Amino acid sequence: MTGNGVDGPGHVRAFGRRPLLSVDAKGYGGVDAKTQRQFQEAIVRLLDEAAATAELDRGKWVTQEGGDSLFAVLPADASEPALVDKFTRALDAGLRTFNFGRERQPWLRLRAAVHFGPVALGANGFVGRAAVEISRIRDCAALRTALDRAPYACLALAVSATVFDVVRETYTSIPADEFRQVSVEEKEHRGEAWIWLPGADVRQLDLEPDPQETAPGSGPTVGNLRSGDGSAIAVGHGSSANVTNGPGGPASSGSGTAGDRP
8 A cells, every 4th residue: 555655564754854843722622522623623724824824835744633733744845933933923813813702612722842853654643753752842741831821822832952943043033032941851751842922921930830730641642644645545543544645813922921812
């Protein structure tokens, strides 16, 4: 069987070093099916719109989707500064627009991580150390706590040390001192990340998690793998999952310890 880079059982096509993006919705499991459907539709639309604003070709992203989450491998020539800066600002603006007027309804709030490293496509998802690292950064306690402690923030971004160099060297419009360096200790991973909250000052937040907070569930969610040209194969782990080839506002400003209402 051939499709989407899988040439047969056990064979993997290497992508090489690529920009990586991973997002996950906060509190998705605690809302009803109607709201989950709204969140899923909004995530897809807002990612598409943010990519268009940042001039990142969404049709060339290879993604693994899991309802409330997405892991994307971008083309090798995709702009890291655009992904960190214009894309993130546009995504935050889109989330604020979506959440506006939802005082009596749950908000869609996302954790996002950006990394750069070698990754490949296996028979049932992405493989490689970078794919593991970005998942650990996205799910780290500090990023979760940052979003918890800034209740009016719609987006919390964490970047790896490799990507933070782009910020430190002023290739983005986000000042490096608006990021906060944190330790990442999730499962087998030990490292560092830098967190930024659009519309809030992450440096003023207490990022020590509450003792009663539970760790995120273990094990990846099997979702859909999508890429560029129309063919599809089926893969599975217990139940089946689909591998499919196909394409999938203004910046916010200001600072504060709890973020600004959208």
